[in-house]
Amino acid sequence: MKEVLEALRDDNINMISICGMGGIGKTTMAKEVAKRAKDDELFDEVVMAVVSQNQDLRKIQGQIADLLHLKLEGETELGRANELYSRLMRSKSVLVILDDVWEALNLEDIGIPYGGQHKRCKILLTSRSEEACNQMRSQIFPIKVLSEEEAWNLFREMAGDCVDTLGLHPIAKEVAKECGALPVAIVTVARALENKTKDEWIAALEQLKKSIPKNIPGLHSKVYSSIEFSYSYLKSDEAKSCFLLCCLFPEDFDIPIEYLVRYGVGRRLFAKIDNVAEARSRVHAMVNDLKRSFLLLDSKNKECVKMHDVVRDVAISIAEEHGFLVRCDDKMEEWPEKDTYEIYVAISLFSREMKKHPNGLECSKLEHLQLSCCKDTQQMLPANMFQGMKELKVLSMRGMSFPSLPQSIQVLQNLRTLHLEYCGLEDVSAIGALGKLEMLSFLGSEIKELPREIGNLGHLKLLDLSECSTLQRIPYGLLSSLSRLEEFYMSRSRCEIGNLRATLRELTQALLN
Ligand SMILES: Nc1ncnc2c1ncn2[C@@H]1O[C@H](COP(=O)(O)OP(=O)(O)OP(=O)(O)O)[C@@H](O)[C@H]1O
Ligand SMILES: [Mg+2]
Structure with a gap:
């Protein structure tokens, strides 16, 4: 320095x-x-x-x-x-x-x-x-690793005074040593063990010593073992799933916490949830725990959260074992070539150059698909794109343009969350056939009119029409037919005033009922 x-x-x-x-x-x-x-x-x-x-x-x-x-x-x-x-x-x-x-x-x-x-x-x-x-x-x-003294001071600061108690001191020293004087390893391991009993410390030391390090280029093996350890010490499976959702986004990305809520609800990752608001509180609490464990970081935007790039490397490696495929590469013009897509549970592809999507690819385990492209790049969405994805529960497409949805969208009878965000859309009436849909967002999309068929979605809980600047009208009677609707958003949207009045009247009436 x-x-x-x-x-x-x-x-x-x-x-x-x-x-x-x-x-x-x-x-x-x-x-x-x-x-x-x-x-x-x-x-x-x-x-x-x-x-x-x-x-x-x-x-x-x-x-x-x-x-x-x-x-x-x-x-x-x-x-x-x-x-x-x-x-x-x-x-x-x-x-x-x-x-x-x-x-x-x-x-x-x-x-x-x-x-x-x-x-x-x-x-x-x-x-x-x-x-x-x-x-x-x-x-x-x-830059060098910390000195032994610096490393121990940082470890003690993160794990708390308990490390100075007589019985724990020698064990804590050994655990600290396992972190190889690497700051990121120290903060994640020490935080995971904060307020733990002596037996838990002993078990942790064993686990760290036995851990089989994975070789990730540019990362010290101790970094991998430490972050993986911190992950394994998370309180619940829900927190683990929530953490893994965060690696579906690109490096240094401001991850909207609301996406974790909507994806999590769609995937049924949270137990005993009665409504969206409850899921949201649960996710916010988990995000706070993850931040305290150094597995997530604050973003400048308070609605968002970040993942450190080292943590993300390890998270992706853990997620791969759970059937995740994550590729964020602006040069990618089509889906990565794989022997089979049958192993994947979640796929996330980010590329501004994406031009081609597969036709009828068999993805029988796929529950979650996230595609983020660029509207300026001409794209082909084949009719049978979703044919082999019958288990899909969450579908998010961003920055894509299509006059109508691929015909095969109708097979997605298990879909619960659908995001068509910042897209150029015309006829999306096919959505009306997705009977289990609970969350639907058109955030920032160019859409003129909401199709009447959306009124058929008897399970819809959340409808987001924010930033739909080209929206002209919402068909009369549509909102009141959505009997399970809990949340409706339309900030920074431009709706014709007469129609807006009618919409508000309808919502008030629905609330009174
Ligand atoms: N001297 C330090 N004291 C306390 N904590 C530190 C120190 N250096 C780093 N950390 C913590 O270690 C973590 C990783 O540090 P940092 O982000 O600076 O690493 P980096 O070398 O920039 O990694 P990358 O190569 O991934 O960019 C952070 O959580 C940070 O808070
Ligand atoms: Mg850095």
Whole structure:
């Protein structure tokens, strides 16, 4: 830390990198550097952006601009880069932190001045890859694991004073040792054992010693064992399922807690739930427990939660054993090639380039399918897309355009949660045949009229029409025919006023009844 700060003061050094394996504390150190740089007024401005594996230049530009209170007007990446560049050139001195770099970045493409262009614009990178940082010609500072004393202090802070009691002290010391002085391992293991009895500590030590580490590139095997251990110590199967749902989203993603609620209800992951509100309270409580265990993190958005990328790597590895397939790769144009899809229970594919979906793929165990694409990429949805997915309980499609739903949607007679979000939709009347549907969301989709057939959904509990800016009307009588409806959302939607009045009257009447 001292060396990094010294390098930042050195006029001859323009770019530096903090390098080391996953979970060793690079981001934590970079944040601390940012704080110190501000406190000591080393720079006029300090900004930080997360790069992550799927380099998204627009997103990086956006993050930096937000922190500079700059509104980027440009449509193209180049236009935005020029705006950002001009703004940074006007700054007297600025520190730009780019966290979690995987491949060499072209700073010019983002709009960051470097080298001789602006002597007082310094760049700090964090990366697992020294090679990438070398390619960018930056000075490298390898980060080391904690000293024995630091490791023990952190362990004690997380596990509580109990580790100092006579009987527990030697066992706790051994458990701490199993964490290999790696911060992420220490915090997850210590928190899992907070307030546990001596017998539980002894059992935990055995379990950690026996654990068969999995080799995940870029991760120390102790990191894997520790996070897996922390997962195995979760209080309930519900909390475990809720945790695994979070790895269905891309790295560094703000996961809406509401999705965990709707997916969980659809999958019947929560026992003894009478209504959606109860499920929501349960999920919020579980999310808080998971945060306390360091398995989830706070997001800037209070409706969302994040998963640390190291935790996510381990979560995906655990989830694979439960039949999960997760791929988030913007270059993916079609579904990954597999010998069979019959083993999968949950599939999540994120790609802005996705063009083709399979026709009649046999997925007899599949309960959960999440597809996130880009509306600007022309897509083909074959008629028999869902034919082999009769067990599907949760279907989420985002950023897709289709004039009508694939004919085979009718086979989804077990479907309980359907999200068609930020989609371009025309005729969706086929939804009326999905008799078990409980949750239906058209969030942000372009849809003109809600089909009358939705009134047939006798089990529907939640209807979300938020941000449906093209919605003109809701057919009269539709809402009152949904006798089990518990929640109805239409924030930031544009409905014709006469129709809105009628809708409100209908809802009031339904409530009175
Ligand atoms: N010095 C420290 N003291 C206390 N906790 C720490 C320290 N360093 C890291 N941690 C904790 O360890 C976890 C992992 O740290 P961090 O996110 O900084 O790792 P990283 O090296 O950036 O990982 P990745 O390669 O995945 O980006 C975090 O939960 C953080 O709170
Ligand atoms: Mg990091």
